[in-house]
Amino acid sequence: MSEKKRRRGDGTSSSKPLAKDSVKHSSALSFKNRLKSDSTILASLEKLCRDSRTSSTSTSKPLTLTDLNLASTCREVSDVDPESVKESIECTILAAAKSILAGEGFSFSVPSRSATNQMYVPELDRIVLRDKSSLRSFSSLSTVRKTAVTTKVLSLIHQLCMKNIHVTKRDLFYTDVKLFQDQNQSDSVLDDVSCMLGCTRSSLNVVASEKGVVIGRIVFTDDGDRIDCTKMGVGGKAIPPNIDRVANMESDALFILLVEKDAAFMRLAEDRFYNRFPCVIVTAKGQPDVATRLFMKKMKTELKLPVLALVDSDPYGLKILSVYMCGSKNMSYDSSNLTTPDIKWLGIRPSDLDKYKIPEQCRLPMTEQDIKTGKDLLEEDFIKRNAGWVEELEIMVKTKQKAEIQALSSFGFQYLSEVYLPLKIQQQDWL
Amino acid sequence: MSEKKRRRGDGTSSSKPLAKDSVKHSSALSFKNRLKSDSTILASLEKLCRDSRTSSTSTSKPLTLTDLNLASTCREVSDVDPESVKESIECTILAAAKSILAGEGFSFSVPSRSATNQMYVPELDRIVLRDKSSLRSFSSLSTVRKTAVTTKVLSLIHQLCMKNIHVTKRDLFYTDVKLFQDQNQSDSVLDDVSCMLGCTRSSLNVVASEKGVVIGRIVFTDDGDRIDCTKMGVGGKAIPPNIDRVANMESDALFILLVEKDAAFMRLAEDRFYNRFPCVIVTAKGQPDVATRLFMKKMKTELKLPVLALVDSDPYGLKILSVYMCGSKNMSYDSSNLTTPDIKWLGIRPSDLDKYKIPEQCRLPMTEQDIKTGKDLLEEDFIKRNAGWVEELEIMVKTKQKAEIQALSSFGFQYLSEVYLPLKIQQQDWL
Known part of the structure; x- marks a missing residue:
């Protein structure tokens, strides 16, 4: 590598095809x-x-979060069948309904997916999510919209799991453009829902x-x-x-x-x-x-x-x-x-x-x-x-x-x- | 369409999921x-x-250029088997060799692919190439490099057709980066060669x-x-x-x-x-x-x-x-x-x-x-x-x-x- 040869982008190349080819061929x-x-x-x-x-x-x-005593401080999702996803959504909505009937409005507890809530675990050799969550409440001005979006996404996923059909994120967005405004919003809430329910995005029947x-x-x-x-x-x-x-x-x-x-x-x-x-x-x-x-x-x-x-x-x-x-x-x-x-x-x-x-x-x-x-x-x-x-x-x-x-x-x-x-x-x- | 409704991008959407959904469902x-x-x-x-x-x-x-008496003024390529491509390259190179031996140097006649040499033929309902060509001569300072590149591409295609294997344009470029300098150059000469030989790019065994x-x-x-x-x-x-x-x-x-x-x-x-x-x-x-x-x-x-x-x-x-x-x-x-x-x-x-x-x-x-x-x-x-x-x-x-x-x-x-x-x-x- 001592001699600097001319490389790509050098406009004045003089090519000696025969000589060069024979060197290349011999190596x-x-x-x-x-x-x-x-x-x-x-x-x-x-x-x-x-x-x-x-x-x-x-x-x-393979090692799991439990093996490392991280199960309580880290959060992971798993593959779940559509029937269980459906039930889990029904439980979430039932809890919300009860809370409303009790005069307390409703809110979802949503895991934080921010960078500060992530860490690399060397034993597992992968990045995992920690357990920080935040409350997404319908009665707060700052979270009311996101709560509405989350509810809508839950209802859409419920439909998908009932019929057991698969759609893309783009399809999901188009079911209610007025509410979602922008695909980033429905995509991001979809990831939230995945964490909330503890199941993979494929389990939600939303595929790339x-x-x-x-x-x-x-x-x-x-x-x-x-x-x-x-x-x-x-x-x-x-x-x-x-x-x-x-x-x-x-x-x-x-x-x-x-x-x-x-x-x-x-x-x-x-x-x-x-x-x-x-x-x-x-x-x-x-x-x-x-x-x-x-x-x-x-x-x-x-x-x-x-x-x-x-x-x-x-x-x-x-x-x-x-x-x-x-x-x-x-x-x-x-x-x-x-x-x-x-x-x-x-x-x-x-x-x-x-x-x-x-x-x-x-x-x-x-x-x-x-x-x-x-x-x-x-x-x-x-x-x-x-x-x-x-x-x-x-x-x-x-x-x-x-x-x-x-x-x-x-x-x-x-x-x-x-x-x-x-x-x-x-x-x-x-x- | 008379009433201007709010659309995507409008930040202050008030969603009435139920009412809207029922309208949507009924239609x-x-x-x-x-x-x-x-x-x-x-x-x-x-x-x-x-x-x-x-x-x-x-x-x-289907109608052809010949049917429309355009065969002599327009140019078209066709699918050709590897053996014929090989022969056609050999003829081209043989002609160049003869010309060199006759003391006349050598040149290729290359069809022009510029926009001015293209036209839409309504009867065929597609864009075709007209018959303008230009001489790419090894003895001219302005075309010597392109002539060398063309010769190299011809030799590479000859190899491909002999072995009947397929490669991508990127592979072609990498056989001689120093000569081609930039993939655009080998790509463009590849299209030239396709026109010159009158065969499709797939016939040259170069695929996307x-x-x-x-x-x-x-x-x-x-x-x-x-x-x-x-x-x-x-x-x-x-x-x-x-x-x-x-x-x-x-x-x-x-x-x-x-x-x-x-x-x-x-x-x-x-x-x-x-x-x-x-x-x-x-x-x-x-x-x-x-x-x-x-x-x-x-x-x-x-x-x-x-x-x-x-x-x-x-x-x-x-x-x-x-x-x-x-x-x-x-x-x-x-x-x-x-x-x-x-x-x-x-x-x-x-x-x-x-x-x-x-x-x-x-x-x-x-x-x-x-x-x-x-x-x-x-x-x-x-x-x-x-x-x-x-x-x-x-x-x-x-x-x-x-x-x-x-x-x-x-x-x-x-x-x-x-x-x-x-x-x-x-x-x-x-x-």
């Missing part, structure tokens, strides 16, 4: 030559898979629109239809927005490959990578949505498979990993359902850039903002607990270089599926 | 009561489907990432795997990025329902709307991508089904229709493969807002930009040729109101699938 080849037979590579995966199963059996149940895709060695039922993801062509199966309709997961895969970008997903799907190395390949096409996170969590829990992640070598790639693993702050009340612990960082890692001789011109300089985000990440608990990750992130911040998964295309379009991933797996090179 | 009910039996509604669809088949049989082949989803009464093969879209749960099947791997389409549907938003798609999928009214439901989740447009075109051509469109009642909804029907300007050279003619505008139409008594508070005021876009659309040929569309658009611009498909949720979440769409179809209310 691509040298890595290809290190590849052992597929059965050797599969052995690494089988070990990983066994370890993953053992660790999930030994700590048979779908974004994720899955392909590979998994069979499941989606609303009763049997889906075999090895028979989904190159396009894959759209991950259903309503996770409660997904059931009967079966798989003979050895691992789950979580991919940040759909371009990489496409490459692996077309090369049917999952036939050579039995795996399930999932992408949320960037920032993960709730449906994909729930699907990932369900796979990990039910199939007890290790998860390897392939993300860009930039702070944003790590942010995405953190959302899968630790959850996002604004849904901390549901972190136990949304997070998938123990995802291994396979690549592209900052150390890979030199190790795999990614050409200088395919690396991008980090922006000031990137560097700041990288430094902020170094302060995050979920990074600090993994020494390997800290080391990688330090390389990134120091070299001020980032690279996309696509950068591997400089060695040939199929380098990702035919050399990089097999070699990574063979060397058990994950953190 | 929702009155429409529900107009619904005839499903067999009557199906009869409308059968007629539409027959008409659509007859019209596609009578004009057995997938975005669309399909569900309902269609069976097809995706890379050899048989996909039955009635058995895709509620999530649907992701539309494959490589259309050339899609084959053997079969369907017992009476129509294709093109849906702008994924929330509406989700509603129809969960309600299994396609079982009650046999149809194929497709969405590109907003602005249509190339893969969805190719899929739509293929369905329309092979299954000869009528297409009904459900979009937001705003200028953007119409823009989306125009992209499906007439193509986008920057891909005009490929308009014959990308466009699906004769899509009927089912809803939400500006006249529906009053007709279906969409509550005032669920309508949104159009912004200045919206109104300008609406007025611009009124000048577009593809609108002008349909008197019904002009009338609707004039209502929109005059009332300055828009509404999303979701606005129907104000009558209940399933109003869309249980009342609005069946009634629309029963009344054959499409334009």
Whole structure:
């Protein structure tokens, strides 16, 4: 890295295709030559898979707030069937009615979802919500509107649970635009209701629109239809927005490959990578949505498979990993359902850039903002607990270089599926 | 519309849920009561489907540039198999080599894709590219770089066609960041190469990432795997990025329902709307991508089904229709493969807002930009040729109101699938 080569954005590039190509080809080849037979590579995966199963059996149940004596000071929601949600809403409304009849008006006790009421619990390795609540009273001028909105949302959810149909947040907003005024308001009260009733947003039958895709060695039922993801062509199966309709997961895969970008997903799907190395390949096409996170969590829990992640070598790639693993702050009340612990960082890692001789011109300089985000990440608990990750992130911040998964295309379009991933797996090179 | 009611954004809303709800319920009910039996509604669809088949049989082949004596003055690309693309590249390079050996350097003749070289052909109802070309010479200082980039892209496409694998534009860019400098440059030259060789971008095996989803009464093969879209749960099947791997389409549907938003798609999928009214439901989740447009075109051509469109009642909804029907300007050279003619505008139409008594508070005021876009659309040929569309658009611009498909949720979440769409179809209310 001593000689500063010209990079992207440099207007006066003089390209010497032949000379450069031969250098690239020889380094691509040298890595290809290190590849052992597929059965050797599969052995690494089988070990990983066994370890993953053992660790999930030994700590048979994951730690809970109760185990840590946090149950009384922290708050968590769980998946609840529609019938119970309905009953719980009826109890809430009945209590309000009684209070009104007693001449006391009515109010809801609503958990606070503010940043000061959240904390990272290292033992759980995720963000959880503390137990602070506030009273939302119909008789106070400052809360009367929010109380009315909360009542309306409760009544809508009640309808959804009675019919057992699913809608989006946008649908919910449109049932009464005049009252809600703005979708942020109905969205925010929806999260409040989720905390109040102690159940997940999916239990309320309000779902996010779908974004994720899955392909590979998994069979499941989606609303009763049997889906075999090895028979989904190159396009894959759209991950259903309503996770409660997904059931009967079966798989003979050895691992789950979580991919940040759909371009990489496409490459692996077309090369049917999952036939050579039995795996399930999932992408949320960037920032993960709730449906994909729930699907990932369900796979990990039910199939007890290790998860390897392939993300860009930039702070944003790590942010995405953190959302899968630790959850996002604004849904901390549901972190136990949304997070998938123990995802291994396979690549592209900052150390890979030199190790795999990614050409200088395919690396991008980090922006000031990137560097700041990288430094902020170094302060995050979920990074600090993994020494390997800290080391990688330090390389990134120091070299001020980032690279996309696509950068591997400089060695040939199929380098990702035919050399990089097999070699990574063979060397058990994950953190 | 005489009394100005308060709308979204008005801070001081006083909501009278009960009174308002009862008005809403009664109007929702009155429409529900107009619904005839499903067999009557199906009869409308059968007629539409027959008409659509007859019209596609009578004009057995769609008009072409040749029919209009435009073949010599306009330029079009077609789907070509990888072997032919490969040969065509070899011819181009051979010609360049001969020219070099003759001591004349070399140059490519590249079709111009600028706006002045495009035109709308009313008979075809789409935008086409005219025949202006320019010489891209290696010996000229102003074009040497672009000529080098073109040669590199030709060599990359040659590789792709030899291996018959597909990559994204991003992958292409990353093969030589130093040369391309910026993805816009490789993207733009890719389009040039497509025009030069006279074949579609999909023929070059460069695909866009997938975005669309399909569900309902269609069976097809995706890379050899048989996909039955009635058995895709509620999530649907992701539309494959490589259309050339899609084959053997079969369907017992009476129509294709093109849906702008994924929330509406989700509603129809969960309600299994396609079982009650046999149809194929497709969405590109907003602005249509190339893969969805190719899929739509293929369905329309092979299954000869009528297409009904459900979009937001705003200028953007119409823009989306125009992209499906007439193509986008920057891909005009490929308009014959990308466009699906004769899509009927089912809803939400500006006249529906009053007709279906969409509550005032669920309508949104159009912004200045919206109104300008609406007025611009009124000048577009593809609108002008349909008197019904002009009338609707004039209502929109005059009332300055828009509404999303979701606005129907104000009558209940399933109003869309249980009342609005069946009634629309029963009344054959499409334009």
